Amino acid sequence: MAEPSIKNSKILITGGAGFIGSNLAEALIKDNEIVVVDDLSMGKKENLPQGANLHFIEHSIADYDFMSTLLETWKFDYIFLLAAVASVADTIVRPAETHIINQDANLNVLETIRTNKLPVKKILFSSSAAVYGNNPELPKKETSPIDPLSPYAVDKFATERFVIDYGRLYDIPTVATRFFNVYGPKQNPKSPYSGVLSLILAAIKSGSEFHFYGDGNQTRDFVFIKDVVSALIILMCSDDAMYDVFNVATGQSNSLINVSGIFENITGEKLIATFGPMRTGDIRDSLADISKLRELGYLPKYSIEEGLSEYYQNN
The missing domain is CATH 3.40.50.720 (NAD(P)-binding Rossmann-like Domain)
Structure with a gap:
């Protein structure tokens, strides 16, 4: 259609x-x-x-x-x-x-x-x-x-x-x-409400540390x-x-650790990760x-790997 x-x-x-x-x-x-x-x-x-x-x-x-x-x-x-x-x-x-x-x-x-x-x-x-x-x-x-x-x-x-x-x-x-x-191109990692993916990508590209609140296994859609x-x-x-x-x-969930690993594969660079307690009020898991x-004809076309690859190439 x-x-x-x-x-x-x-x-x-x-x-x-x-x-x-x-x-x-x-x-x-x-x-x-x-x-x-x-x-x-x-x-x-x-x-x-x-x-x-x-x-x-x-x-x-x-x-x-x-x-x-x-x-x-x-x-x-x-x-x-x-x-x-x-x-x-x-x-x-x-x-x-x-x-x-x-x-x-x-x-x-x-x-x-x-x-x-x-x-x-x-x-x-x-x-x-x-x-x-x-x-x-x-x-x-x-x-x-x-x-x-x-x-x-x-x-x-x-x-x-x-x-x-x-x-x-x-x-x-x-x-x-x-x-x-x-997530995607034009997302500003300097914004106070920037998505976590833009922050992970910025850390990988700059070689700076990224701090996980919790063990990184929290999931997001x-x-x-x-x-x-x-x-x-x-x-x-x-x-x-x-x-x-x-x-x-998308109706699919991915952990932050999994996403950072995909970014590492795409960029060929390692994320310098640190871990600490989860923040008060943070949601552990999210899925839509x-x-x-x-029912209206919407079909998400981008897998997490495809989306992150295009994000990286156009960022």
Whole structure:
């Protein structure tokens, strides 16, 4: 089955200069007009594809008047709400400030669309597997218990509900995702919320130490960025993806030790590893049930070996 595509559309990507947003922009720019709003607090302008179809605006989504005017002026067909303060630690230190970005700014987008009756084909909000917390049940289903353990996770779950319920109540086409451990090119190892794989790769390339919290046998559902972009486009195009939330992952788990060994084989270099106690609050094992997304035609194409190899070659 051919993958769906978005064409001849006006698309807004908040946080579009970040890791996931910039890869999404690259996939969509050929056939669409893309507007990226990003304050560059975590993203990089150089992540963005070049071309006349791209309109980059360095601005905070927390400027409600600016965002409302942008939405009313452009009347976007599709909106991807990816902007966030993605550092869990930062949300613990600054819960009220980060709440404005991670929830209120997204609510402002919904309110602007509702009150102005703006036509939109689909709005997608990017949530996180962090909403599941430390519940030991595996694999995580969208119906699994929710136990957010940080302001970041609380805001993600609350905004999920706003997005889904705004859709139902006001007839706005909406959908939400829960990303698991996404990795790939343009991931910034200097980011405070960078995926562990980018940190392992950076340590191997620089010959510096990498510290495992625990024995390294903790497992994660690592999903390559191109599979994530494929999932996002499927969810935007599918009429069956409406007023609901979907796990975005592979349905396979790998330990950190196994992943570091694959990187060693790819690079021909050894990782200098140190080990210590697990961090309080860290999840031992994570695995997604992706059957809901599979029913829409999603099929992850990248094995962990293939994804890590392409990541290394393009990093």
